[in-house]
Amino acid sequence: MAAPSMPDAGVNAKSQPTKQRLIDAGMRLLLKHGYNGLGIQAVLAEVGVPKGSFYHHFSDKEEFALQVLDTYMDAVHQGLDASLGDTSRAPLARIRFFFENTRDAYDQEGFLGCLIGGLGQELSGVNDVFRQKIDACFAALAERLAGSLEEARQEGAIARDSNPRDLANLLVDCWEGAALRSRLRRDPKPLIAMVDFYLGALADSAQTDIR
Numbered sequence: 080m081a082a083p084s085m086p087d088a089g090v091n092a093k094s095q096p097t098k099q100r101l102i103d104a105g106m107r108l109l110l111k112h113g114y115n116g117l118g119i120q121a122v123l124a125e126v127g128v129p130k131g132s133f134y135h136h137f138s139d140k141e142e143f144a145l146q147v148l149d150t151y152m153d154a155v156h157q158g159l160d161a162s163l164g165d166t167s168r169a170p171l172a173r174i175r176f177f178f179e180n181t182r183d184a185y186d187q188e189g190f191l192g193c194l195i196g197g198l199g200q201e202l203s204g205v206n207d208v209f210r211q212k213i214d215a216c217f218a219a220l221a222e223r224l225a226g227s228l229e230e231a232r233q234e235g236a237i238a239r240d241s242n243p244r245d246l247a248n249l250l251v252d253c254w255e256g257a258a259l260r261s262r263l264r265r266d267p268k269p270l271i272a273m274v275d276f277y278l279g280a281l282a283d284s285a286q287t288d289i290r
Contacts, residue, residue, distance in 0.1 A: 098136040100126045105147040110191040113201050114144055114209075144198070145212060151194045152216050159223045170231040171278055174224060178254065182270045185261060192262035196255040217255075221247040231281070238284035246281070253277060 095103070104125040108117050119140060123133060137143040162177035185192065195216045202209040221244070228243035237246075253273050260269035 097126070097128055097132050101128070101133060101136065101143070102147050102150050105143060106151060106194065109144065109147060110188070110194055110197065114140075114198055115201065117144070119143075141206075141208065145208070148195065148198070148212060148216065152219070155216075155220065156223070159220075163223060163227050169236065170227040170234065171236055171281065174227050174250075175274060175278060178270070178274050182267050182274075185258070185270070186267055190261050190265045190267070192258045193255060196258055199255075200259075217251050221251045224250055236285055237281040241281075241284065250277060 101122060104122050105117070108121060108125070117140070119130070119133060122143075123130060126132075133143070137146065158180060159177060162180060163173045165173055165176065168176060191197075195213055198209060199213040199217075203213060204210075225243040225247035228237065228241070228246050231237045232239060232241050232243055254270070257269040257273035261267055
């Protein structure tokens with residue numbers, strides 16, 4: 080979903096522990112090439128460490144990719160904390176802020192899209208471990224968004240009979256589809272249009288309640 084800022088591959092990164100440098104490189108390469116296109120040798124070459132260093136920290140490529148996903152999700156939750164936790168904004172404005180920040184991160188990275196969604200499309204049909212992991216990532220994201228949607232419902236900013244969990248799941252689904260279209264086009268317009276349409280529909284639902 081939300082893309083954390085890509086780790087710096089420059090000189091400063093060399094001061095990080097080897098495991099973190101491997102994970103950071105893995106995140107960049109997984110976004111660019113996917114799981115099946117990821118070569119351990121390419122990760123080692125980018126970090127500048129021998130193969131033994133990799134297998135000291137990870138048993139195999141699958142465990143490595145799963146830990147990269149965990150790191151990615153940690154950054155997503157940090158973004159959610161910063162956006163949804165900003166009580167100076169109305170609940171729907173917090174949601175918009177989160178997705179605008181995500182869109183900006185995609186832009187900086189050349190619209191490589193969402194690591195969770197990309198791996199889900201690639202692996203969910205062939206690998207149950209990744210299918211369950213990625214489903215859990217999306218569920219956690221939807222749960223966080225549902226909290227803000229519930230606040231909006233209580234304030235009358237969306238229809239009183241709305242189901243925040245259903246709306247949050249729909250939002251995640253719509254965003255992931257828009258993220259794919261943006262990656263294909265290298266263009267933010269699908270992301271902008273989706274958020275505008277979704278939040279506009281929610282606002283309209285509240286006006287229908289009033290009428």
